[in-house]
Amino acid sequence: MSDLETTYLIVGGGIAGVTCIETLAILHPEEPVVILTASSLVKNVSNVSFFAKTIVKFDVHETEASSLQRIHPNIKIVYESLKEVDTENHLAITDDNVRIRYQTICICTGGVPRLISDSNKSKKILGIRDTESVKEFQNRLVTGRKMVVVGNGGIASEIIHATSGIQKIWVIRDDYISATFIDPGAAEFFQNTFKKKTVDENEKNTILRRHVFTEEDIVVSLNKDLKSAALGPDWYRKLEGIRNETGEQELEVIYKVEVKSVTETTNDYPLVVELSNGKIINCDFLISATGVEPAVNFTWDKEPKAGPDGGLAVNEYQETSLRNVFAAGDVAHASWEHAPHWFQLKLWTQARQMAGMAAKAMHARITNQEVLQDFCFELFTHCTTLFGYRIVLLGKYNGQGLGTDYEILLRTTPNLEYIKFVLKDGRLHGAILIGETDLEEMCENLILDQIDLTPFGDDILNPDIDIDDYFD
Numbered sequence: 001m002s003d004l005e006t007t008y009l010i011v012g013g014g015i016a017g018v019t020c021i022e023t024l025a026i027l028h029p030e031e032p033v034v035i036l037t038a039s040s041l042v043k044n045v046s047n048v049s050f051f052a053k054t055i056v057k058f059d060v061h062e063t064e065a066s067s068l069q070r071i072h073p074n075i076k077i078v079y080e081s082l083k084e085v086d087t088e089n090h091l092a093i094t095d096d097n098v099r100i101r102y103q104t105i106c107i108c109t110g111g112v113p114r115l116i117s118d119s120n121k122s123k124k125i126l127g128i129r130d131t132e133s134v135k136e137f138q139n140r141l142v143t144g145r146k147m148v149v150v151g152n153g154g155i156a157s158e159i160i161h162a163t164s165g166i167q168k169i170w171v172i173r174d175d176y177i178s179a180t181f182i183d184p185g186a187a188e189f190f191q192n193t194f195k196k197k198t199v200d201e202n203e204k205n206t207i208l209r210r211h212v213f214t215e216e217d218i219v220v221s222l223n224k225d226l227k228s229a230a231l232g233p234d235w236y237r238k239l240e241g242i243r244n245e246t247g248e249q250e251l252e253v254i255y256k257v258e259v260k261s262v263t264e265t266t267n268d269y270p271l272v273v274e275l276s277n278g279k280i281i282n283c284d285f286l287i288s289a290t291g292v293e294p295a296v297n298f299t300w301d302k303e304p305k306a307g308p309d310g311g312l313a314v315n316e317y318q319e320t321s322l323r324n325v326f327a328a329g330d331v332a333h334a335s336w337e338h339a340p341h342w343f344q345l346k347l348w349t350q351a352r353q354m355a356g357m358a359a360k361a362m363h364a365r366i367t368n369q370e371v372l373q374d375f376c377f378e379l380f381t382h383c384t385t386l387f388g389y390r391i392v393l394l395g396k397y398n399g400q401g402l403g404t405d406y407e408i409l410l411r412t413t414p415n416l417e418y419i420k421f422v423l424k425d426g427r428l429h430g431a432i433l434i435g436e437t438d439l440e441e442m443c444e445n446l447i448l449d450q451i452d453l454t455p456f457g458d459d460i461l462n463p464d465i466d467i468d469d470y471f472d
């Protein structure tokens, strides 16, 4: 017996779940869809702009789940948590024992912060994922004097940039900042902008250089029951201006260390953080911005295959190893053979792309049609803002997996732009574009078409030559 019957069941109201519904609303509006969401707010995407075929930028907002009724005429919203999936009988069972019979299901339950190992020892160790966790962080910023930030990815970088009036100790495993997204050269570009806001005239000169790098030169780095969706792009703006003290940021970066232990004390500073190099830091609270793990927070009659991170392993159509069970977004592990210039990172662009693909494949299954993998999986692209600069990452932007004999061509103008091309056998395999470079579309074409750039030499990045003319 079931309480509800549906053709499509979507679990989760983050970007992946909502995109899946939006796509099904276009492909199959007459068929019933049920969304099972643990939070009453869902994500929606607006102001989508394309810098090139595959390079997309958009805004993410939170809205009432009921607004989905305007998107899909045949949707039913169930505000509950998924407890169990009975794949044999095509049944999903919620915490309150509501039973939903589906023909296809897409799991979009996202991720939860992966905190440092001592996180259960103190409530002063915080992870950031949803609005609630940011509120707690905001409260701690109001009175905090010193915080430790652990991790070297997107969240840590944004926190360091956005907070002021508090002493910050940034603890990272790498030997340069923001290693998930950039290389040591770009890290230096950003650190110079921290040091001084204005640049001397004679420092504004553009520097162009080619370097043959090896893998050893560039190290490729790639709290609770949090069931709300992950935050939107401008979440860190909520941290700005909490303390209005002006002046130099009190920032200390400690490189190549990890946190060994964290203990609470009754001393002036309530938290004692011991690092792997023996250093002791006393602080008010610690932010663990140390990645996400997939939220597979329900049980199965039969376990599907999992990826190395515990996420649901999916093929190129986003289907798990269990027929008619699809997955998309942070909960999914991309287990198909990737195109040469694509790899998975837990980002909302990818959550959106995976969910669009899942919806197409679910629709094809129901209507007995064939489906092809979407073109967006040909090229890794990420468009974001870091330390106040627009940053576009393309393909193997840090030489990921290119072996030991690739070249790097750099053009940098202090406080203005940082452009890095990763070349192998004369062809472009990846790029980091920081600032308003206007090179996105050209780079996308050069990577996708694998044009031999040897004849252009270093002119490919010469600011006085409009290289686009060659390819028109």
Ligand SMILES: Cc1cc2nc3c(=O)[nH]c(=O)nc-3n(C[C@H](O)[C@H](O)[C@H](O)COP(=O)(O)OP(=O)(O)OC[C@H]3O[C@@H](n4cnc5c(N)ncnc54)[C@H](O)[C@@H]3O)c2cc1C
Pocket: 011, 012, 013, 014, 015, 016, 017, 036, 037, 038, 039, 042, 080, 081, 082, 083, 108, 109, 110, 111, 128, 129, 130, 154, 155, 227, 228, 229, 230, 231, 232, 233, 235, 295, 297, 298, 328, 329, 330, 331, 346, 347, 348, 349, 351, 384
């Ligand atoms: C602070 C922060 C900043 C970020 N900034 C960026 C950025 O600038 N650019 C970028 O590309 N990415 C960014 N990300 C990553 C991005 O937010 C995620 O990759 C993306 O939101 C994942 O979407 P999702 O739909 O898979 O998961 P989520 O957004 O986590 O949504 C999961 C949904 O599933 C629901 N759910 C969970 N378990 C259950 C259950 N058992 N039953 C029912 N419902 C359930 C939750 O309520 C939620 O609605 C950021 C992440 C964070 C935390």
Ligand SMILES: NC(=O)C1=CN([C@@H]2O[C@H](COP(=O)(O)OP(=O)(O)OC[C@H]3O[C@@H](n4cnc5c(N)ncnc54)[C@H](OP(=O)(O)O)[C@@H]3O)[C@@H](O)[C@H]2O)C=CC1
Pocket: 116, 117, 150, 151, 152, 153, 154, 155, 156, 158, 172, 173, 179, 180, 221, 222, 258, 259, 288, 289, 290, 291, 292, 345, 346, 347, 384, 385
């Ligand atoms: N602008 C953007 O695009 C943003 C994207 N995001 C996304 O949100 C998600 C969460 O962000 P975030 O938490 O920053 O995750 P990230 O995966 O971006 O970064 C995690 C960082 O923590 C480090 N780390 C992991 N475990 C430890 C540990 N035990 N001790 C010290 N360091 C550790 C990792 O190092 P190592 O690499 O060595 O494992 C890495 O530097 C990610 O999917 C991220 O891509 C978040 C904010 C902004």
